[in-house]
Amino acid sequence: MxxxxxxxxxxxxxxxxGRTTDKNLxxxxxxLGEKGIAVIEARVLPDNADVIVDTLRAWSPRVDYVLTTGGIGPTHDDITASCVAQAVDRPFVRHAGAEAALRAYYKPEDLNEARLSMADMPQGADLIPNPVTGAPGFFINNIFVMAGVPSIMGAMLDFVVDHLTPGAVIHSQxxxxxxxxxxxxHALSAVQDQYPDVKIGSYPHFQGNKRGVSLVLRATDPHRLNQAAAALESTLNALTAAQ
Amino acid sequence: MxxxxxxxxxxxxxxxxGRTTDKNLxxxxxxLGEKGIAVIEARVLPDNADVIVDTLRAWSPRVDYVLTTGGIGPTHDDITASCVAQAVDRPFVRHAGAEAALRAYYKPEDLNEARLSMADMPQGADLIPNPVTGAPGFFINNIFVMAGVPSIMGAMLDFVVDHLTPGAVIHSQxxxxxxxxxxxxHALSAVQDQYPDVKIGSYPHFQGNKRGVSLVLRATDPHRLNQAAAALESTLNALTAAQ
Structure with missing residues (x-):
């Protein structure tokens, strides 16, 4: 696998x-990593329909899953759902289940046309429940559409992850x-060359006078991961002792 | 302009x-916004030379400036500088000024080949000073290459911003x-339609029971911005009074 x-x-x-710092990625x-699904690229896109549609069309066939955050509210700048409909060549229609979810969440007098528009989705979409603010996300083909507000995204993500087919988990040390x-x-390169199937990343941190490096090893084979980590550790110990 | x-x-x-949360974007x-330079897209890329080179080649001609963060340290996973050389079709050579900066920063006995390799850059690159850890970034054509560690990136960014040609500043309210x-x-759409040159974004926030929305208006013409903000404010006041 x-x-x-x-x-x-x-x-x-x-x-x-720069107004908002992404916390979702x-x-x-x-x-996804815990489920054996590696995020191989992420993009921060503007509220521009052409850019969103082109990106979805280019990437949906290239990866197992595309996940989006943001742009599914009731205001004029929320264009993600209609962009997905365009990208998958489906009509953009009111989803009966989504409308029912909105009717269950809002008092009748509060459910105006703007709020109802949050039930407009690509024809054939399935819902991603929103336990926080009612308006569901959705998925169609391999595209999963979630809210941008982190608390809502987090709740939707739990549902999404349950619906994804797992891959081989990448273990890390x-x-x-x-x-x-x-x-x-130099020593790091030598270990990396010896274990090409274990990806070694080197991440320095600087906080005032406190400096250090975290070495992260990642591999699908836990046995090889352990071997590489042991090799790296003894290399580091030898270097430290020689200082 | x-x-x-x-x-x-x-x-x-x-x-x-998911190990690291980006704080640089x-x-x-x-x-850049304060200088009249709009970030129109951002990408989070893996340490994969093909992906980095292809992205640089595709985007350098499409925007005024490309800025990169990360991947310019001394370890095997630091490949940004060589990728930029490939993308701009220049030899990847040791930069005399960068080597001098490293020799000034490190004691002679500490300046090994791995550290010296941080002076390898595309031929013809200019340096971006690094007051924090010595090893400079660089720029060539319209590509500016900075460190990924936020404290170092921040110091490099101040230098970079001074070297960029300003554009028309986008004011915001x-x-x-x-x-x-x-x-x-509905009311928001009406104001947006009336002021197509003022981009209105709607950003809800949810913290427990405290909910609210920030409406951000952005435009290059401060007069139109003020007009749109005044129109929106009176619209909101009327809606609030009607509740």
Whole structure:
């Protein structure tokens, strides 16, 4: 069983103006990773229909799953649902189940046309329940459409993850060291060359005078992962002892 | 003078595994925005040379500036600099000024080949000073290559921003309201239609029982921005009074 692949589209002008900091990508990446689905690229897209439609059309055939966040509210700048309809060549129609969910959530006098428009989806879409604010997300083909507000996205993601077919999980181990990257780069390359099936990432951190590096090893084979981690650890110990 | 455009590439497997949350994009977007340069798209890319090179080649001609973060350290997973050389069809060579910066920063006995490799850049690149950890970033053509660690990126960004040609600044105003999106969506669309040159974004927030919406108006013409904000404010006041 190979690892499956996903592409994440973070949709919204506010992410590109600096007004809002995305908090969804790491949550999505983590949960998908635990299911054996690797996020191979993510894009932050503006509220621009051409860009969104083109990106969906290009990526839906290239990965196992496309997940989107943002742009499914009731206002004029919420265009994700209609873009998905265009991308999958389906009519953009009112979904009876989504309308029922909205009618269950809102008092009749509060359910105006703008709110009802949140039930408009590509024909044939299935719903992603929204326990927080009523208006559901949806999925069609391999595209999963979620809200952008992190608390709502998180609730939708749990449902989405349950509906994805798992792939081979990528296991990881992290080694922390006070050696600096430049001191161990050569030794690190040697271990990486010896274990090409284990991906080793080197992530330095700097906080005032406290510096260190986290070495993250990732592999689908836990046995090889353990071997590479042991090899790396003894290499690091030898380097530290030699200082 | 039109607004200029930029593309931001956030490079690193750790951003796609969920291990690290990007903090650089909002900072870059904010600073570029103040200079009249709009970030029109951002991508989170893996440490994969083909993907990085293809993306740079596709986007460098399409925007005024491409900014990258990440992948310029001394370890085997730091491949951004060589990818940029490939993308701009230049030899990947040791930069004398960068080597001098490293020799000034490190004690001679600490400056090994791995650290010196941080001076390897596309031929003809200019340096972006790194006051934090010595190893400079660089720019060539319209591509600006910065570190991924936020404190280093921030210092490099100040230098970069000084070297970019300004465009027309997009001014913004934010109106806060306790009306919900669904209650004002229709009125919001009417104001948006009346002011097509002012982009209105609607951003709900939910924190426990506290809900509200921020309406962000953005335009290059401050006079039109003020007019649209005034129109929107009186519309919101009328809606609130009618509740």
């Amino acid at each position: 190979p690892t499956k692949t996903a592409m994440v589209l973070l949709i919204g002008d506010e992410l590109l103006s 790491p949550v999505i990446a983590q949960k 992290t080694l922390a060291t006070t050696l600096m990257e430049g001191e161990m780069a | 039109p607004t200029k455009t930029a593309m931001v590439l956030l490079i690193g497997d750790e951003l796609l595994s 909002p900072v870059i977007a904010q600073k 934010t109106l806060a309201t306790t009306l919900m999106e669904g209650e004002m969506a």
